[in-house]
Amino acid sequence: MSTWAVPGYTESLELGSGASGRVVLAVHEDTGTPVAVKYLSESLHTRPGFVHDFRAEARLLAGLDSPYVAGLYEYVESPDGAAIVMELVDGASLRSVLTRQAPIEPEAALVLLKGSLLGLADAHRLGVVHRDYKPENVLVMPDGASKLVDFGIAVSTGESAGVAGTPSYMAPEQWTGAPASPAGDVYAATATFFECLTGHKPYAGDNLAELALHHVDSPVPFEEVPEAVRPLVLRGLAKSPAERPEHAEAFVAELEAAAVGGYGPDWEERGRAGLAALMVLLALLLPSARSRTESTTDLARTVLRPAPVRGAGRARAWRPTLPGVLVAVVAALLLVLLAHGLPRGGNPDTAQAAQALATTSARPGVTSGPTASATATATAGPSASPDPTGSLSPSASGSDPAASASASASAPDTTADVTPSGGATTTPPPTTAPPTTSAPPAAPAVKSVTVTGFRQTGPSTGTTTVTLTVDGTGPVTVTVSWYTGDTSGQLGTPDGSPQTFDRSGATQYTLPVDHTFQGTGCYWAVQATTTPASADGGASQQLLTRRCDLR
Known part of the structure; x- marks a missing residue:
């Protein structure tokens, strides 16, 4: 199993896993906000079709701001892995509810x-x-x-x-x-x-x-x-x-x-x-009940059997074995007793991540990373099912890069996920480990900044995508400013406060950014600049809003 972890987050325990990936509970180091990190499985990360779909899921979540949908904080991709950092919903899956009372x-x-x-x-x-x-x-x-x-x-x-x-x-x-x-x-x-x-x-x-x-x-x-x-x-x-x-x-x-x-x-x-x-009957399955703050924690993972890779062009029903389920339960109980004695599994050097892609869903007034008011949700890999309800996805490139997540510790859900085959869900408890430190990398040179896909999403809302390319993995700051006006080709009057994002650990970042406009001009504009300053001086884009009809 890959030991790659998203830079800037401290992981504590695994909420679920399956053939398509795993979900872990983590804390954003700068704000202390708990999050759920959904990792694409190591085997699928080497297949471009699955990575493409995983990235598309992150971009979709970035544009979907709903109190009824688990939100996106950040998407990070590197040669060693890909992950979606999302809102941690402190809840249990409906499948867990139905398993206990239906x-x-x-x-x-x-x-x-x-x-x-x-x-x-x-x-x-x-x-x-x-x-x-x-x-x-x-x-x-x-x-x-x-x-x-x-x-x-x-x-x-x-x-x-x-x-x-x-x-x-x-x-x-x-x-x-x-x-x-x-x-x-x-x-x-x-x-x-x-x-x-x-x-x-x-x-x-x-x-x-x-x-x-x-x-x-x-x-x-x-x-x-x-x-x-x-x-x-x-x-x-x-x-x-x-x-x-x-x-x-x-x-x-x-x-x-x-x-x-x-x-x-x-x-x-x-x-x-x-x-x-x-x-109340499922209280022990909630992420808040399973996390501990008494000491520094790190992720302990137990793999009871390899997660099979989804085949291309053919759907197969996945059937779990009763011994596998029993072993998972026994292993979880044993790990509870041994949790404080397990050694740290590894500490990848995030400064080595090259050619990475990072995406952040931003809201007005938010600088970077998750907000302090976040609530949570985890989705994790396929769960066991003895009937032919395994999910169907016969495309060669794959359609479901990451599985649905439930935070069920005592028993796996009973419906298979969107892949024709899957792995047993395990939930190892946290283990204690001493914190590690490393010297921060130097600020890189910014090679280019681009602003693309600027469009109106509502009467007063718009979205754009900022892409940043640098020559190192050190810290860089991106500032996104918004403008309104009535003249084509000019930025116009600043609209609201600029949004600032601090990034490090990669050589390329992609940020979908949203904004609610307060001005009434016919034209909206967006400009992206960086610190250190980019070689091209930044980038901007303008659009004619639907509220105006220029003849």
């Missing part, structure tokens, strides 16, 4: 569905289709709120990206490789809602072909759910996308109407209270 009360199921649908709605408004909504990708917090995670195989609306997803939740059109649409996410969310209400998936099959036929042809088993929500299930699991709500926001409106009609105006309060009671 079915759950209708009001609680409606609250879960609404929360994650709001996350889908924010994605759909940006033209993004998740394509892998399932219990593993919904994290439930102690207060009953939920967040959506893992956009590893997400694509743009209308894009034809082949057959990919988790079979038990795939819409009929998803099996045929039809262009992606929000209606497919509505179908998967409804299938998950059905499982919450009944304790089992809508359709079962002995193999993928049989399961596909059920999704395409079998009647919707709406009689198994409470009468008050049957119209929701019938609409959401309709065979034709045209018969479903066209996007998640429309489905939320139907959900709220059905919930009030069937369970009264206080349905949401009761449902959230019921979920909070369930989460």
Whole structure:
């Protein structure tokens, strides 16, 4: 297993792992903010298709600012590895909830569905289709709120990206490789809602072909759910996308109407209270309960068997073995007893990372790194399943570079992830180790700065991408300034405060940066400068906003 770690973060324990990658709990050294770091597996890092998709997931998250979706802090890529640094949601996966108690009360199921649908709605408004909504990708917090995670195989609306997803939740059109649409996410969310209400998936099959036929042809088993929500299930699991709500926001409106009609105006309060009671039983699985601050910690990893690499062009169902699960549980218990005696596994010299790519999702007023108010979410590799529900992704380049994450310590989730094969999830406890120090590298020379992709994302919001190339791995500062005006070719009047990012440990950085404009000019402009100053003096870009029509 690779020992590469993201510079600037101290890791404490592993939240989950699988064939596509692993997720670890870490702390941003400058701010002390806890984060979840999702690493692309070492075997997939050598395959360009998987790296491309992993990078695309980070860029998608950078543009998706939603309270119902785990957010991106930073993306870092080097010859030794690739990682997404994201918000740490202090919650457990819906799969963990269902493993311990299913079915759950209708009001609680409606609250879960609404929360994650709001996350889908924010994605759909940006033209993004998740394509892998399932219990593993919904994290439930102690207060009953939920967040959506893992956009590893997400694509743009209308894009034809082949057959990919988790079979038990795939819409009929998803099996045929039809262009992606929000209606497919509505179908998967409804299938998950059905499982919450009944304790089992809508359709079962002995193999993928049989399961596909059920999704395409079998009647919707709406009689198994409470009468008050049957119209929701019938609409959401309709065979034709045209018969479903066209996007998640429309489905939320139907959900709220059905919930009030069937369970009264206080349905949401009761449902959230019921979920909070369930989460008490899962308290030990939360990242906050598993981290310790008494001493300096480092990551201890246990690999019970090698994680197989996903094959190209052929989907296979992954079947775990009972001995492997038992060994994982026993190993975790043993490591609890031995945690304070394990030696440090390694300390890679981050100054050696060359030709790296770093991406940061920035918000107005944020300098660099995670903010102090962050809450958290972890997504990790595939979990065990004895049925043919392993995810489907037959493309040669791969569609799911990193697995969905749940912070389950005592038992693995029971649904396979988006890869046709996977590895057992293990959760080693933290181990103590003395801190290490190294001399900081000298400031590098900045060779070039570029500003690309500047576009308007809303009436007063815009986004751009700043790319920085340097000749060393020492510290460098990037300042992004925004302007408004009415004259083409001129920057105009400064708009808001500049955003500053401090970076080190790589030779190339890519930063997607967002801004909310306060000025009213017809033109917006953005300028990027660096310290040390770049050889080309910086870069800028201007656009004509949609609010103005110059004739």
